[in-house]
Amino acid sequence: MNKVGVVSLGCSKNAVDTEKLxxxxxxxxxxxxxxxxQAEIIIVNTCGFIVPAKEESIGTIFEMAQYKTEGSCELxxxxxxxxxxxxxxxxxxxxxxxxxxxxxxxxRLVNELAKxxxxxxxxxxxxxxIMTTPPHRGYLRVGDGCDNRCTYCAxxxxxxxxxxxxxxxxxxxxxxMAESGVKEIxxxxxxxxxxxxxxxxxxxxxxxxxxxxxxxxxxWIRLLYTxxxxxxxxxxxxMAESGKIVNYIDMPIQHINRELLLAMNRxxxxxxxxxxxxxxxxxxxxxxxxxxxxxxxxxxxxxxxxELLDFLEKNPIDRLGAFTYSPEDDTPAxxxxxxxxxxxxxxxxxxxYRQQQRISRLLNERRIGDTERVIVEGxxxxxxxxxxxxxxxxxxxxxxxxxxxxxxxVGDFINVRLTxxxxxxxxxxxx
Numbered sequence: 001m002n003k004v005g006v007v008s009l010g011c012s013k014n015a016v017d018t019e020k021l022x023x024x025x026x027x028x029x030x031x032x033x034x035x036x037x038q039a040e041i042i043i044v045n046t047c048g049f050i051v052p053a054k055e056e057s058i059g060t061i062f063e064m065a066q067y068k069t070e071g072s073c074e075l076x077x078x079x080x081x082x083x084x085x086x087x088x089x090x091x092x093x094x095x096x097x098x099x100x101x102x103x104x105x106x107x108r109l110v111n112e113l114a115k116x117x118x119x120x121x122x123x124x125x126x127x128x129x130i131m132t133t134p135p136h137r138g139y140l141r142v143g144d145g146c147d148n149r150c151t152y153c154a155x156x157x158x159x160x161x162x163x164x165x166x167x168x169x170x171x172x173x174x175x176x177m178a179e180s181g182v183k184e185i186x187x188x189x190x191x192x193x194x195x196x197x198x199x200x201x202x203x204x205x206x207x208x209x210x211x212x213x214x215x216x217x218x219x220w221i222r223l224l225y226t227x228x229x230x231x232x233x234x235x236x237x238x239m240a241e242s243g244k245i246v247n248y249i250d251m252p253i254q255h256i257n258r259e260l261l262l263a264m265n266r267x268x269x270x271x272x273x274x275x276x277x278x279x280x281x282x283x284x285x286x287x288x289x290x291x292x293x294x295x296x297x298x299x300x301x302x303x304x305x306x307e308l309l310d311f312l313e314k315n316p317i318d319r320l321g322a323f324t325y326s327p328e329d330d331t332p333a334x335x336x337x338x339x340x341x342x343x344x345x346x347x348x349x350x351x352x353y354r355q356q357q358r359i360s361r362l363l364n365e366r367r368i369g370d371t372e373r374v375i376v377e378g379x380x381x382x383x384x385x386x387x388x389x390x391x392x393x394x395x396x397x398x399x400x401x402x403x404x405x406x407x408x409x410v411g412d413f414i415n416v417r418l419t420x421x422x423x424x425x426x427x428x429x430x431x
Contacts, residue, residue, distance in 0.1 A: 003039050003041070004042075005032075006022060006025075006044075007036070007060055009047045009056060010045075010047025010080070011049070012139050013139075013188055013189070014080060014081065015133075016188075017080070017106060022129070022130035023128050024122035029119045030113070036067050036071060036073070038071070039071070039073055040073060041077065041113065042064045044060055044061050044064055044080075045079050046061070046083055048080070048083075048085050048154070049155070050328065057080075057082045058082075061076075061097065065097070075099070076097050076099075077097070077099045078101070079100070079106065080103060081158045081159070084104075087102065110122045128176065134377070136183045136184060136410070137185070138180075138185060138186070141189060142164060142165055142188070142189045142192060142205075142208065143164035143194075143195055144162075144163050145159040146162055146190035147161050150264055150265050151331060151333040151336075152325060153331065154328040162198050164199050171212070178218050179217065181411075182218070183218065183219045185222070187221065188224050189225055190225065191227045192223060193226040193227050193235065194230055195208060205223075205235065209221065209238060213243075213245065218244060220389065221245045223248075224392065225252070227252075227267070227268075228268050228273050229268025231249070231276050233276075233279055236280055237283070240284060246390075247287040247389060249287070249288070249290070250290040250291075251276075252291055253291050253293065254292065255297065256307060256308050259304070260297055260300060265332075286390075290319035290321070290392070290395075290396075293312075293321075295308075296324045296325045296340045296349075297333070297340075298325070298333055298336035298338045299336065300325075300338075312359070313355065316363060318390070319392075322352050322353065324348075324349050327339065357423045358423075360424065361422060364426055367390075368420065372388040372399070373389075373414075374388045374401070374414060374416050374428075375413050376404075376408060376410050376412045377410065379409070382406065384414070385399075386399040386400075386414070386428075387399060397426065400425055401427075402429070414430055416430055416431065417429050
């Protein structure tokens with residue numbers, strides 16, 4: 001057996017695990033194939049964060065199992081978050097699967113495959129990966145796990161407490177990415193602003209960002225998954241003054257009502273959230289804020305939900321992701337009184353999104369007439385689908401530019417005048 005197909009599900013943090021897995025497989029001499037019908041070994045790297053992700057993972061496993069009879073698959077392997085949490089249950093329910101591994105066992109997986117297939121052991125863990133993102137951008141995962149222990153979240157149960165990567169290792173990885181042609185680095189973790197606390201005794205995200213700015217070849221540095229209580233004025237000052245760190249911050253608040261924040265075990269306060277948003281806006285009107293919110297958390301009253309709506313109306317957020325509360329096994333919130341009917345959750349989510357669509361369109365329309373430096377993400381004939389500093393790939397909308405230069409290609413930076421906008425996308429012309 002030589003040909004391996006890998007299916008990666010879930011978030012960008014999981015994608016990094018997949019990229020490291022691919023590197024180890026190729027270093028042992030395995031051939032990576034994209035067509036599962038050709039694969040002799042299929043590995044599904046699963047997500048187990050919330051119910052829809054679990055359902056997608058289970059559906060994908062069964063889909064890949066078909067290739068044991070309809071394709072070339074001789075070994076079906078499941079790894080990742082779902083396997084970490086439910087290995088025993090999955091093994092009982094899925095006899096089609098030959099092996100199960102958790103989130104800390106990718107090296108063992110490849111070692112055992114190498115022995116079974118008569119191949120050399122994989123190279124020792126290093127900063128190298130096989131990138132699954134377009135060549136011009138990539139993820140820099142600064143740590144794994146989380147210490148925040150939100151009552152609704154299963155991540156600590158799956159990945160444990162915070163485990164930061166040493167700064168020297170991250171800088172080596174970033175230099176390798178730059179040498180490989182990466183122009184934009186997305187700094188990710190379960191909690192990026194807590195980076196370094198476990199190994200340096202204090203948050204070191206600003207020091208890391210400063211060092212990343214010194215790496216030649218990296219043009220944009222994007223900070224995602226920050227935690228509101230540890231977003232400081234010092235950090236915002238650095239972002240506003242740096243020529244490389246884009247003025248875009250992903251800062252999930254989850255809610256704004258004090259009682260619900262306490263029930264969620266969210267550290268910090270409404271006062272700090274309001275202060276840091278005001279401070280961000282004071283640095284620049286064009287500083288983009290992204291956040292997420294949970295609706296239908298146990299005990300959420302109509303008044304508390306309307307408090308969230310009112311806050312977002314008075315403090316317009318550029319990018320908002322929202323989801324209904326999902327009770328997760330073994331989390332404290334799953335046992336809380338006041339579980340809310342699904343129909344009520346969905347109705348509140350719909351109201352939140354309808355409000356945000358109006359806000360998003362207004363904020364996008366304010367950008368009409370601006371000139372932006374954008375990076376090309378995709379091409380359809382002479383139409384380019386682009387992003388500025390204000391859009392994160394695979395999450396936010398696009399800047400759609402018609403009739404670009406025939407020499408324009410994916411990964412290029414071009415200058416665009418913004419000419420139109422809707423709720424999610426913006427339109428422009430190359431200048």
